[in-house]
Amino acid sequence: MKEKELNNKAVILISGGLDSATCLAIAKERGFDCYALSFDYGQRHRSELQAAASLSLSMQVIDHKIIPIDMSGIGGSALTDMNIAVPEVETNGIPITYVPARNTVFLSYALGWAEVLEATTIFIGVNALDYSGYPDCRPDFIEAFQKMANLATKAGIEGHKIQIETPLIDLTKAEIIKQGIAMGLDYSKTISCYQADQDGKACGRCDSCRLRSKGFLDAGLEDPTIY
């Protein structure tokens, strides 16, 4: 029974997109007992939540929670305010699809759940190469969050630190896809599009679709996305 005593739990933030699905596959491959966490935050692309549920099921996580938190109430993003259109051409700077403090809120909640579960690790599929330029995807943000997390929790104070893992942070989209395919991940089940319809059909034009499509092209692999 000794093995049972080794707590190897991890909370995995899973949106239903390509990156977080790969992140979950990596956590599984590393032998973690996976607890998947998604948020219903009033996002335009709600079919990603169905993808998150379906991926969690097929990848046999221990539990999958979808937490409702209203972020549309504060607005300020094309993903939560239906009056702001999703851009379909590349823009300069941080795009309007940026949701203020989204990853900070998501990681904070994951931290609370990890503490209750006595999990050792949180996985988040942020990526700072082929990404939309969001501030809360960068390595120095994650590093600062880690320091804060060590001080925020009872776990941290008692010396049981919860480690934030970002296995995709330095990878290109093509490298992420290759890694996922090597682990047997079926990317047709993931939804990256910011304005996917209710059946999960992608627009092929938004920033997220463009990054994803280019990733498959660069990887020399067939793109299974339904456009």
Place this chain on the structure above:
Amino acid sequence: MKEKELNNKAVILISGGLDSATCLAIAKERGFDCYALSFDYGQRHRSELQAAASLSLSMQVIDHKIIPIDMSGIGGSALTDMNIAVPEVETNGIPITYVPARNTVFLSYALGWAEVLEATTIFIGVNALDYSGYPDCRPDFIEAFQKMANLATKAGIEGHKIQIETPLIDLTKAEIIKQGIAMGLDYSKTISCYQADQDGKACGRCDSCRLRSKGFLDAGLEDPTIY
């Protein structure tokens, strides 16, 4: 019209309790346009939300949002799990009323709203003297959150940092009460009790009641709490 250009907005986290009400009064006194923020997180003491709404109204904030976020789903606290009793005697260490990562989640959300509002400041009424020993009330947690916040947001990247203000952090409960009374605050409108009934009647026995009651005693002021 020059004055209009000076943005003097602040987001104030307000629970409905004594500390956050004092914090709101301080922000008003400092001349901020106040945006009050509360959370319906499945807390046992829901009458504090009515107190938060009533205080926000009487103190003429510009807006008051009550954001629903389910924290009972992750459990681990007497405040969100109805199967765990609120302790009525002093305990050692961090008490079971600690809600994992609560202030981290609340501050993260406040950060998002502050960014959308282009607010300069967030006020939180944490206090590290007469408090329950929660890790996320301590100065080094707040300092680490501030550093993380500067990296988390578009605002931070563009050089418009959002300042976290903790005007009560070094004060005793008696000093907080004296300061509030001096500003004309009516503490009968605030609810601190962890298990207040639906009419806001306090138990007089929980940790929060004991700290509050001792505060009025130490301040030599009449305690207007309804027990």
